[in-house]
Amino acid sequence: EAGVAQSPRYKIIEKRQSVAFWCNPISGHATLYWYQQILGQGPKLLIQFQNNGVVDDSQLPKDRFSAERLKGVDSTLKIQPAKLEDSAVYLCASSLSTGPETQYFGPGTRLLVL
Amino acid sequence: AQKVTQAQTEISVVEKEDVTLDCVYETRDTTYYLFWYKQPPSGELVFLIRRNSFDEQNEISGRYSWNFQKSTSSFNFTITASQVVDSAVYFCALSEAVSNTGKLIFGQGTTLQVKP
Numbered sequence: 001e002a003g004v005a006q007s008p009r010y011k012i013i014e015k016r017q018s019v020a021f022w023c024n025p026i027s028g029h030a031t032l033y034w035y036q037q038i039l040g041q042g043p044k045l046l047i048q049f050q051n052n053g054v055v056d057d058s059q060l061p062k063d064r065f066s067a068e069r070l071k072g073v074d075s076t077l078k079i080q081p082a083k084l085e086d087s088a089v090y091l092c093a094s095s096l097s098t099g100p101e102t103q104y105f106g107p108g109t110r111l112l113v114l
Numbered sequence: 115a116q117k118v119t120q121a122q123t124e125i126s127v128v129e130k131e132d133v134t135l136d137c138v139y140e141t142r143d144t145t146y147y148l149f150w151y152k153q154p155p156s157g158e159l160v161f162l163i164r165r166n167s168f169d170e171q172n173e174i175s176g177r178y179s180w181n182f183q184k185s186t187s188s189f190n191f192t193i194t195a196s197q198v199v200d201s202a203v204y205f206c207a208l209s210e211a212v213s214n215t216g217k218l219i220f221g222q223g224t225t226l227q228v229k230p
Contacts, residue, residue, distance in 0.1 A: 031216065033216075040222070040223075041222060041223070042118075042205050042207070042220025042221055042222055042223050043159070043205075043218070043220050044220070045217050045218065048215060048216075048217065055215050056215050056217060089157060091159065093159075095216060098214060098215055098216050099211075099214050099215070099216050100146075100147040100164075100166070100209045100211060100216055101216055102149070102161055102164050103161070103216065103218060104161060105151075105158055105159035105160075105161075106158065107156060107157055107158045108157045108158065110157070
């Protein structure tokens with residue numbers, strides 16, 4: 001069974017530019033998560049989708065970050081404009097449903113903002 | 115407030131040594147779930163184990179074992195006869211049932227280096 005796919009794997013941009021990340025969850029998984037992992041820290045949840053609806057976006061910096069999961073499968077996370085402090089690994093995870101289901105993670109996208 | 119603490123930032127051992135990674139958690143919820151994930155240099159978080167708060171039985175899986183003690187709010191992870199391939203960052207995480215979202219609260223992680 002294919003795991004969670006993410007692209008690109010690496011991205012380098014200058015501050016104030018925009019960037020987008022893509023995630024394809026495990027087939028059949030209704031819940032999709034985006035986490036931000038700053039170097040030396042544990043991942044922090046940015047946004048959670050159940051199918052195409054948002055469950056939790058309380059920690060998403062909405063002035064610059066946006067995310068969508070229009071058809072309830074793939075998801076895109078966008079940053080516009082990027083700041084230096086956005087340099088991090090962006091991890092996508094999926095689970096069968098909400099609640100304490102095991103989350104399976106993709107390889108992440110490493111973003112460097114110069 | 116929920117919190118996970120992994121006090122050991124880095125641990126270095128020689129191959130075949132046993133090593134224990136500590137995890138202490140805080141929660142007001144009576145029903146919760148605890149997880150361990152491994153993050154090798156490739157970056158992907160690999161699921162290792164999930165335990166619920168009502169199951170305090172210790173678990174063993176090959177060279178891995180987990181000790182869950184509600185009395186001390188700890189969920190420690192032991193690797194027996196460590197190998198170089200065990201070198202990675204290990205994260206402990208907490209999910210509270212009250213929110214029913216499955217949101218994971220991660221600790222800071224422990225970097226394990228196993229030397230040949």
